[in-house]
Amino acid sequence: MTNKKSIIAIPMGDPAGIGPEITAKSLANDEIYTMCKPIVVGDAEVFKKAIQIVEKNLTVNVIQSPEEGKYKFGTVDLIDLDNINMDELRYGEVQEQCGKAAFDYIKTSADLAKNGSVKALATTPINKESLKTANVPYIGHTEMLEELTNTQDPLTMFEVRDMRIFFLTRHLSLKDAIAQMTKERVHDYLIRCDKALQRLGIENRKLAVAGLNPHSGEGGLFGREEVDEITPGIEAAQADGIDAVGPVPADSVFHQALNGKYDAVLSLYHDQGHIAAKMTDFHRTISITNGLPFLRTSVDHGTAFDIAGQNIASSVSMEECIKLAAQYAPKFTQETID
Structure with missing residues (x-):
């Protein structure tokens, strides 16, 4: 041993x-x-x-x-x-x-x-x-x-208890972060997140993408970012064989991940994922650089x-x-x- x-x-x-x-x-x-x-x-x-x-x-x-x-x-x-x-x-x-x-x-x-x-x-x-x-x-x-x-x-991933969170953007203002939420970036990050999980030895990986707007925009009623950029990015990743779903409303996706529904969540901006992790367990939130x-x-x-x-x-x-x-x-x- x-x-x-x-x-x-x-x-x-x-x-x-x-x-x-x-x-x-x-x-x-x-x-x-x-x-x-x-x-x-x-x-x-x-x-x-x-x-x-x-x-x-x-x-x-x-x-x-x-x-x-x-x-x-x-x-x-x-x-x-x-x-x-x-x-x-x-x-x-x-x-x-x-x-x-x-x-x-x-x-x-x-x-x-x-x-x-x-x-x-x-x-x-x-x-x-x-x-x-x-x-x-x-x-x-x-x-x-x-x-x-x-x-x-490099990719930042948080792990706390049984929940893993990746970040599409990190140290940007919210306005600048939203500008980075393109379908190309979502597509690229989902591929990279999947490979990062694979390197950690995780098999049968299932990823969820958090929504940006309330209720993930309700089909464009509360903002079009999900319709125009985030969903097309997810679909492109799915076409490449990535097991990804979403956008899942941010008020529920982290709870679902914590309970085993997803292997990881792609958070769209810094505080979205940080709050979820640290409210789960502040002292046991650990960062992994992938x-x-x-x-x-x-x-x-x-x-x-x-x-x-x-x-x-x-x-x-x-x-x-x-x-x-x-x-x-x-x-x-x-x-x-x-």
Whole structure:
């Protein structure tokens, strides 16, 4: 059994945020070690301080490569980039050294995944302002990984309990998002969503597309987006062999997916899917970035600067993030989606 467990890299996140704390708390849960072989990529002194803050009985084993890991509960295997001046570290504040360090942890983890040394990444929170202060030219994980892996337009998928949600658009105003809801984009995304589910090992995939307007527009009475763009996009995907239905009114499609009617829902815009997921279970909503050459899961919360360094932050999301990576990693196929 042990040799079948996947190695999961955990970039530590912004050292001034809660990332190190929730990682330490998560790795103090012996269940994690029954599911995978976790490696922290970060700064050893920052992580040792986090262990003290959360009052866990853990020791740090500094390694140079995953082959050196002990993967034993109670001992945290850590690749030390040694890039934080502890005398200058201030919890809960935007700092240049922290923004640069957070990027370095992600880049190192991505390199390990690209060369096959680790099977997946389970990422912790980073801070956009810290990245900007450090002149890191990305606003978040997805944009970084997109560049680091030469991936175009990776898919975001949320998973919470038994519900999976893809997003046709992400960080756009509602007006701009509606302009992106073309039949060509719906068609393309349904094909890509189906392939993404296939890579996760899901068979007999059934997708639903959420409606945009009340009651999915009632045949054009409440808006023509469904009639003119969304339905033709679904029909084009169906013609390509994709098992997709819709548009299904957004006030019911997520409830139906949660109860097993669909394997995933294609949400048309950011808040539509985010609200559905987080109202289901805020702390257990995990983000998966599909389309990369490796598996990546992530917590869906921020660095929580207001409580960093105080042993207040819950590790539930981080634990779920690692567990989901461990669950999908053995089934995940490495080939890049066309």
